Amino acid sequence: MKKLSLLxxxxxxxxxxxxxxxxxxxxSFKVGPAIILIFxxxxxxxxxxxxxxxxxxxxxxxxxxxxxVGSGMAIASNWMSAASFLGMxxxxxxxxxxxxxxxxGWTGGYVLLLIxxxxxxxxxxxxxxxxxxxxxxxxxTLRTIGAVIAILISIAYAVGQFGxxxxxxxxxxxxxxxxxxxxxxxxxxxxxxxxxMLGVTKNMQIQYVIIISSFMIPLFLLTxxxxxxxxxxxxGYGSAVQDIVEGIQISExxxxxxxxxxxxxxxxxxxxAMPWDPSTGQTFFQWMAIAFSLMIGTAGLPHVxxxxxxxxxxxxxxxxxxxxxxxxCLLYWSAPVYSALGTILSANPEVGKLSPDAIVxxxxxxxxxxxxxxxxxxxxxxxxxxxxxxxxxxxGSSAFAHDLYVKVINPMARPKTQMKVARIGTLLMAVIITxxxxxxxALIAQLVAIAFSMAGCTIFPLFLLGIWWSGSNRAGAKAGLxxxxxxxxISLTYLVGARAGWTLPYNDFITYYLGAWYFAWIGAPLAIAxxxxxxxxxxETPLEIRQFLIEKVHS
Amino acid sequence: MESEDYRISFFKPTTQQAKKNRNLIIxxxxxxxxxxxxxxxxxxxxxxxxxxxxxxxxSSAWENIESGEATQSDYKAAARSMIQVxxxxxIKPGDYAALRDGTGWILSEVYPEDELPDLQQxxxxxxxxxxxxxSLRDEDYLETKELIISKAAPALGIGEGTLLAQLLAIGLDxxxxxxxxxxREKIPGIMSLYLTHNRSVLTDxxxxxxxxxxxxxxxxxxxxxxxxxxxxxxxxxxxxxxLNFLEKVD
Numbered sequence: 001m002k003k004l005s006l007l008x009x010x011x012x013x014x015x016x017x018x019x020x021x022x023x024x025x026x027x028s029f030k031v032g033p034a035i036i037l038i039f040x041x042x043x044x045x046x047x048x049x050x051x052x053x054x055x056x057x058x059x060x061x062x063x064x065x066x067x068x069v070g071s072g073m074a075i076a077s078n079w080m081s082a083a084s085f086l087g088m089x090x091x092x093x094x095x096x097x098x099x100x101x102x103x104x105g106w107t108g109g110y111v112l113l114l115i116x117x118x119x120x121x122x123x124x125x126x127x128x129x130x131x132x133x134x135x136x137x138x139x140x141t142l143r144t145i146g147a148v149i150a151i152l153i154s155i156a157y158a159v160g161q162f163g164x165x166x167x168x169x170x171x172x173x174x175x176x177x178x179x180x181x182x183x184x185x186x187x188x189x190x191x192x193x194x195x196x197m198l199g200v201t202k203n204m205q206i207q208y209v210i211i212i213s214s215f216m217i218p219l220f221l222l223t224x225x226x227x228x229x230x231x232x233x234x235x236g237y238g239s240a241v242q243d244i245v246e247g248i249q250i251s252e253x254x255x256x257x258x259x260x261x262x263x264x265x266x267x268x269x270x271x272x273a274m275p276w277d278p279s280t281g282q283t284f285f286q287w288m289a290i291a292f293s294l295m296i297g298t299a300g301l302p303h304v305x306x307x308x309x310x311x312x313x314x315x316x317x318x319x320x321x322x323x324x325x326x327x328x329c330l331l332y333w334s335a336p337v338y339s340a341l342g343t344i345l346s347a348n349p350e351v352g353k354l355s356p357d358a359i360v361x362x363x364x365x366x367x368x369x370x371x372x373x374x375x376x377x378x379x380x381x382x383x384x385x386x387x388x389x390x391x392x393x394x395x396g397s398s399a400f401a402h403d404l405y406v407k408v409i410n411p412m413a414r415p416k417t418q419m420k421v422a423r424i425g426t427l428l429m430a431v432i433i434t435x436x437x438x439x440x441x442a443l444i445a446q447l448v449a450i451a452f453s454m455a456g457c458t459i460f461p462l463f464l465l466g467i468w469w470s471g472s473n474r475a476g477a478k479a480g481l482x483x484x485x486x487x488x489x490i491s492l493t494y495l496v497g498a499r500a501g502w503t504l505p506y507n508d509f510i511t512y513y514l515g516a517w518y519f520a521w522i523g524a525p526l527a528i529a530x531x532x533x534x535x536x537x538x539x540e541t542p543l544e545i546r547q548f549l550i551e552k553v554h555s
Numbered sequence: 556m557e558s559e560d561y562r563i564s565f566f567k568p569t570t571q572q573a574k575k576n577r578n579l580i581i582x583x584x585x586x587x588x589x590x591x592x593x594x595x596x597x598x599x600x601x602x603x604x605x606x607x608x609x610x611x612x613x614s615s616a617w618e619n620i621e622s623g624e625a626t627q628s629d630y631k632a633a634a635r636s637m638i639q640v641x642x643x644x645x646i647k648p649g650d651y652a653a654l655r656d657g658t659g660w661i662l663s664e665v666y667p668e669d670e671l672p673d674l675q676q677x678x679x680x681x682x683x684x685x686x687x688x689x690s691l692r693d694e695d696y697l698e699t700k701e702l703i704i705s706k707a708a709p710a711l712g713i714g715e716g717t718l719l720a721q722l723l724a725i726g727l728d729x730x731x732x733x734x735x736x737x738x739r740e741k742i743p744g745i746m747s748l749y750l751t752h753n754r755s756v757l758t759d760x761x762x763x764x765x766x767x768x769x770x771x772x773x774x775x776x777x778x779x780x781x782x783x784x785x786x787x788x789x790x791x792x793x794x795x796x797x798l799n800f801l802e803k804v805d
Contacts, residue, residue, distance in 0.1 A: 096645075100772045104591060108776070111587050111783050115580045119791075229764070234774065238764030245766060250718050260691050265718045267642035268607060273769050274752040275598050279645045284599050291591060318791060322784040329777045336773050343644055349725050350691055468565040546561035554563055554573060 029174040033375025037172055040210060040379045044191055044386065047206055068316045070205055072323020075307050077204035079106075079324070080211055080331050081157075081388035082164025085381045087445030088332065089363075090356035092339035094443075096272040098282040099339065102445055103332050105291040105452075107325065109298025114321040119314035120467045121305055123553045128395070129302040129459055130403035136466040137477040138542060140408060145481060147403035149458050150302040151425075153451045154396035155433055157303070160447035161392070162188075162437035164385040167358050167444075168378050178438045184382070185437070189430040192390040193423050207387040212330055214380025218364045218373055219337050225367060226256055226264060226341065234333040240340040244272045248344065258345045258366040266347040272340075286518065290449065293520035297452025300460030303388075303395035338363045357444050393426045400425030441499060442516075449517035453491070456520030457484035461527040467553065469532075470546040476535030483530040487523030491516050572798050579790055583783050590779055598768055602753040609636040610750035617743060627665055631712040634661040635719060637742070638711075640749045642722045650745045653738040655726045660734035662727070666710050671731070674706050678727045700724045 081087075084106070092099030126132045129150050134143025165184030170177050219233040229236030247268030256264035271277040276284045298304060307320075342363035346354055354362050360381065364374045401422035406413050413421070441447060461480045465472035495516040497504045504510070514522070560569075568574040613636035616629040625633075637654045640646065646654075663671060681699045688696050700721075707727070708720040760767040765774070794800075 094645075097769065097772070100769075104772055104776055107780050108587065108591055111583070111780050111787075114784050115583055115787050235763055238762075238770060241765055241769055242761060250716060250721075262691075263718070263721075266644075267639045267718060267722070268609075269644050270607065270752040270754070271643065271645050271749065273766050274754060274758055275595075275602065275768060277645075277752055279643070279749045284595070288592060288595060291595075315792065315795075318788045322781065322788055325784055326781050329781060332777055333774060347642065347644060348721065349642070468563070470561070470563045543561060546563070549563055550561050555570075 030172050030371070030375065032372045033172045033378050036372065036375040037168075037379045037382060040383060041187060041191075041386075044207065044383070068319045069323050071307065071316065071320035072325075072327055073208040074204040075304070075320060075324030076327030076331075077208035077211065077387040078303065078307060078391040079328055079388070080208070080384050081448065082161045082381060082385035083445040083448035084328075084331055084335065085211065085215065085384035086164050086167070086357050086360055087160065087443060087448065088335035089338040089342065089360050090358075090443055091445050092336055093342055093359045094356045095280040095282050096277060097275050098277075098280055098287060100336070101287040101290040102294060102449070103335070105294025106298065107329060107332055108291065109295035110321055110325040110328070112295055113299040113304070114318060117299055117305070117463055117467060118317045118321050120553050121463070122314040122317035124467075125552070128398050128403055129305050129463075130399050131407075132305075132466065133459075133462050133477070134403070134407065136545065137462070137472075137474045138545060139474045139477070142474065142477055142481070143403055144408050146459070146462070147399040149454070149481075150399040150403070151396045151429065153302060153454050153459070154392040154399075155429060155436070156454060157301070157448055157451035158389050158392045158396075158429070158433045159436045159441075160444040160451075161385040161389040162433050163440065163447065164357065164444050165382055165389070166437060167355065168361070168382045168385070171358060171361060172375070172378055177440070181434055181437050184385075185430055185434040188386050188389045189393070189427065191386070192393045193426055204387050204391075207383050208327060211380050211384050211387070212327070214376045214383070215331055215334055215360075218367075218369050218377050219334055221369050221373065222341050222364065222367045223337070225369075226344075227253065233337050237337040237340050240337075240344065241273050244340060244343055245270045245274075257368075258348075258351075259368040260348075260351060260366065262345075262348040262350065264344060266344050269343070269347075272343060286515065289515070289518035289521040293453045293456055293518040293524075294449060296460045296520055296524050297449075297454075297456040300455035300458070300463060301452065302399070302455070302459065303391045305459075305463070306395055306398070307391075335360075341367065393429055396429045397422040397425035400429075441495075446517050450492070450495075453516070453518060453520035453523065454488050457488050457523035457527055460520075460524055461531055465528065465531050465535075467549075469535075470541050470549050471535050472531055473535045473538060473541045475538040476531040476533075479534035480527040480531030484523050484527035487514065487519055487526060490514060491519035491523075572794060572800065575794055576791070579787065579794075583787055587780075587783055590776060594768075594771060598755065598757055601755040601757065603755060604751050605754040606747075607750040607752070609639045610746055612636050613746050613750070614743075617746075628712075630661050630665050631710075634658050634665075634711045635713060636746065636750075637661075638713075638719050638722050638726065640746060641726050642718065643749050646749065650741075650749070651726075653741050653745060655728050656734050656738045657742050658723070658726060659728045659731040662707055662710060663731040666707070666731075670706075674703070675729075675731055677703050677706070678731065679729050681724070682727075682729055703727065 088099065088102060091102055121132070124132055124136075126135060128147075130143050130146035133146035134140065162181055162185050165188065166177050166181035169175070169180035169184040173180060173183075175183075216233075220230050223233040223236045223240075224230035226240075228239055244266055245268065248265045250263040250265045253264045258264065271279045276282055276287055307324075338360045342359045345351075345363060345366035346359075351366070361374060361378050364377050401418050405421045406418055410417075458481060461484060462477055465476070465480075490510065491514040494504055494507065494510050494514065497507075498511060563569070563573075565577060565580075568577045612632050616625065616633040616636070619625040619629045620633060634657075637658050641651055641654050641658070662674075666674060677699060681696070681703055684693070684696045684699060703724045704715050704720045707723055708715050708717075711723065713719045713723060757768045757771075758766050762770050
């Protein structure tokens with residue numbers, strides 16, 4: 001203890017001397033934030049070690065010992081990714097009201113998840129999404145496909161997280177983005193491998209507290225500093241939004257400056273708040289399609305669904321959604337505050353083009369917030385990406401080891417071998433994710449939205465019909481997957497094509513109506529329709545499955 | 556039990572509990588859908604494209620400029636509107652470049668001809684400094700910027716201590732007199748794009764400081780979702796208690 005105190009005291013002058021380096025927006029090593037980041041990451045690993053998985057049950061489902069509030073915090077922490085922490089403000093910073101479609105989509109989906117699935121999934125009693133699909137649709141092939149889809153979704157989702165980790169490591173260390181992705185990715189991989197699911201779950205509650213605190217503290221300071229109602233910044237920033245719409249003259253808030261010496265002023269910018277403003281290039285259709293796709297994607301994401309297995313009973317699964325949503329909303333009410341204040345603070349063209357994905361941190365910097373608090377904010381961003389990534393890696397490796405290896409390749413595998421395969425799966429996924437993240441395809445939130453649309457087109461229809469209609473059978477499930485998979489493939493082909501500079505047939509039409517961030521708006525209904533039609537035309541679901549649904553899931 | 560009895564469908568519940576659960580889900584689902592999509596549809600239906608004051612001013616001034624009947628105040632009014640758009644957060648680089656060309660050209664039209672070369676030199680020097688400085692607090696940079704503001708802003712009827720004056724100094728191009736035909740043609744479209752917004756009573760009503768529609772989507776809907784989830788859990792608990800439904804712990 002003495003040694004620890006000594007170490008902390010010896011660090012104080014170093015941290016204090018680092019106070020000024022953070023005022024430079026980019027490009028330098030920031031000692032204070034780096035120390036905070038290392039401290040928090042060490043804390044994660046320490047907690048992960050204390051609660052590490054002892055066997056496979058612990059690894060997959062955390063021993064089902066988590067309370068409702070704890071599970072709600074874990075849901076929130078698992079959910080509050082780099083896309084929420086960094087990406088949400090980034091979207092609103094760039095496209096104003098359009099960005100709120102993501103806020104609404106990522107919260108409204110929990111209502112669907114709760115009323116249509118949470119309790120029933122818990123009662124079904126399987127460990128993974130592929131487990132459910134394989135059992136419900138009595139098909140090894142579908143289990144395998146389900147596992148592969150779960151892995152692909154986890155990869156797509158995690159690419160955005162690695163991007164966020166890379167951005168924050170780049171900001172703190174002043175290094176190149178690609179190197180930052182490799183370093184950040186290695187740390188999250190090491191942590192996930194060591195702690196396993198139990199550690200991650202316990203850790204997620206701590207991570208939630210760190211994430212939400214680091215996100216909130218600068219908000220109180222910023223709103224206080226720039227003369228808005230600071231006691232509840234989530235309401236107080238309403239006046240900032242209206243100020244952006246009407247414009248702020250230099251004389252109105254004279255004396256208030258950003259860290260670069262610019263006045264707290266902006267020309268009238270109604271485009272920030274007005275719906276689907278022409279200058280943002282976003283339309284009403286896109287707003288609706290994004291909100292809808294994200295909502296059904298939420299109810300189909302393997303790593304979200306998997307969280308319901310870690311509560312003792314279905315009632316706890318239901319209430320954990322309420323708590324989880326509340327904890328998530330705390331962050332989602334707050335993200336637009338950064339976007340609004342960041343818009344004003346960076347309004348002077350001299351500030352230059354800022355990376356929207358780092359606008360949360362830039363806002364705090366431009367607002368002249370204490371550098372150590374800005375460092376805490378960056379650490380919160382890394383923590384958000386960390387908590388989600390570790391959950392994703394576990395979901396992906398579960399699918400790899402449990403659904404592919406044990407259920408398909410080697411049913412006689414011992415638990416020890418199974419753990420080993422899970423860890424190899426984690427490693428492989430991390431490598432693939434790192435490589436894709438280095439390509440820097442789109443904004444973090446947009447990359448994550450791809451995973452949601454994939455889940456909405458594939459897993460959501462299987463769960464929805466699998467739970468609520470015993471008539472949905474194996475052939476129907478396959479037909480639905482083919483349709484949902486085809487829509488996904490078309491959309492992603494056009495996304496990659498656009499990035500590669502190819503002009504594909506009907507390019508404008510497809511990229512607009514099957515946009516990569518929202519193709520589930522049509523893909524999911526088509527997949528559901530295909531499932532229903534083919535199920536009606538083919539043999540009925542076996543009696544034991546129907547019996548199980550009635551007696552276990554719905555009684 | 557016959558195999559026929561082992562069929563479940565959301566729309567054809569077979570037990571009292573299932574029926575009540577279905578009804579609850581349908582009610583909550585409708586409330587959810589109307590709250591999210593119904594509101595956005597309403598917003599879309601009642602919206603109207605409304606120009607900003609700056610666009611109205613610009614349009615009449617630009618018409619006179621194009622027809623060759625412009626007065627000095629027309630030039631100044633058009634330039635002020637264009638500078639306002641240059642300060643927009645969503646401005647694209649190509650559009651910004653066209654506007655800076657236009658603003659520079661208008662300045663050259665209204666500025667005393669004999670003093671123009673001096674101003675031009677100052678602008679060129681300032682733009683060079685922009686590339687060289689490592690800090691925006693560089694004294695030479697700040698002084699040159701103030702010098703340009705003191706010369707150019709009054710010529711366009713802009714107060715020196717205003718945001719428009721800052722935007723003007725930062726935005727001027729090296730050669731003030733060059734204004735390509737292509738950019739000239741683009742400018743009315745650019746102005747219209749950035750200065751027209753979809754507005755209605757829902758966007759213009761202020762609630763707790765917010766434009767109402769913004770408050771609704773960013774704050775209220777999230778509260779509403781939590782409320783819907785709470786109602787579902789509470790009602791389900793009550794239903795289970797009423798039916799003596801006990802859940803097993805695995």
